[in-house]
Amino acid sequence: AREAGDGEVLRLTIDAKFHNDLYFAAIEPNDVVIVVSGLELAMDARTARRANGLKIDFVDGAAGPGFKLDNPNQDRPIRGIHPADVARARNEHKKLQLIDVRPAVEQAKARVEGARQLDPAYQAELDALPKDAKLVFLAHHSSGAKAAARLFYDRGFHNVWYVVGGIDAWATMDQNVRRY
Template structure:
C-alpha cells in the first residue's frame, strides 16, 4: 500500500468517531452487505462518516490490508476495527453494537404475535427434535425469514400455543402486532405474514409515465444515482445527481413529496429508493429499466451503453 493511501485511511479513521468503508453511499449502497450495515447504523445513530471504496481502487484494496480483513463493508468505531457485515449483525442482535457506540442498551419487550392454528401445526410438523426451534428474522427492510434452527444467546421468545418463536432483539422490535398464517395459494400452501410496522414500499414507474410526469411537473424530484463517469455518457436532462448535497436536500423535503430515482437499468436506483422509504418518505419511485429504457422508449438521442 502506498504511504499516501495509508495516511488517508489513518486520518479518516482517527478523524471520525464512526466510519463505514462501504460500496456506494448510504443513500445508494452498491451491495447487499453494505445496505444491511447502513440499515443497522441508521437505526442507531443520526450520522456517521462513510467512504465509498468503489470510487478509489487504492482505498478499496488499501483498507483490506490496513484492517487485515478481506471483505467490504468494514466498520470502525473510535479508531477500533469492529468487523464486517456478519459481525456487525451479531453485535446488533445482542446489544454489543450499542455498547460500542456508547449508547444505552435498550430493553426489548417480547412482541405480541398472533399465529394461526394452521401455522402452528405446519411448524410443529417440521420440527425434527427437541433441540430444533422456529426462528423469526426481520431485517431493516422488513424482509421476513422463518426457519428451523438452534437457540442463540439473548434470544427473545414468544409463545404461540405449544410453539415458541425465537428471534433476536432487532427482529423483536419490528415484529409487534405481526400475524402469521399458513394458507393454500395458487402455487401451493405457504406462510402468509402481515406486519403493521412495515414501511411504505418503493413504487415502480415506467419511462413513459416519467415523461408524462415531467411534462406536468418540470421540477419533479428526479435523481440519478449513477457515478459521474456514467452520467457523462448519457443522462436525462431533468435528473440531478444523487450526491451528498442532494441527499441533504431530499431529507429536508416533506415526507409526502414524490421522488423518483434512476440508474442504468433500475437495480442501483431501487436500493436508493428503499433507503429513502426507510427514512419515512411515502411516495418514492424507481424508474423501471433505467436510462436504458428511456433511450429505447422515450428519447433515442440519449446514448445507450
C-alpha cells in the same frame, strides 16, 4: 409435519433484514410469549418489535401447505417504473425527486428535463427529506439506477424506484432526449 415436543412451542424469529423463520423450540428465559387462537408463540424482544402487526396464515401453495407471513413493518422492495409513468406523474404534479446518477460526461450527451444530478449538495437535500419521499433514480440503463436506489433504501428511504431501461428507454418516448 413435525409436532412440538415436550416443553416446545412455535418460535418466531425475524432478523434485521426481515427474513423470518417459524419452528418448534423451547421457551427461552427472556422470550416474549403470546397466545393466539390457543397457540403459544415465543420470540425474542427484537423479533417482537419487528412483528408488531404481523399476520400469519396457513395456506396451500404450489410447494404444498405452509405458513404465509405478511409483515407491515417490512420495507417494500425497490421497484421499477417506466419512463412514461414518470413523465405522467410529473405532468400531474405528483411529488417525486428524479435523480440522475450518470456521470457528468454522460449527462452532457443527453438530459431529461427536471432531472437533477446527484452531487454532494443534492445528496444532502435528499437526506433531509422524509424517509417516505418518492425517489426515482435514472441511469443509462436500469442497473446503475437500481444500485443507486439500493444505497438510499439502505439509508432508510422506503419509496425508492429506478427508471426501467434508463435514459436509453426514456429516449424512445421523448424526442428531446437523444440516444447515445
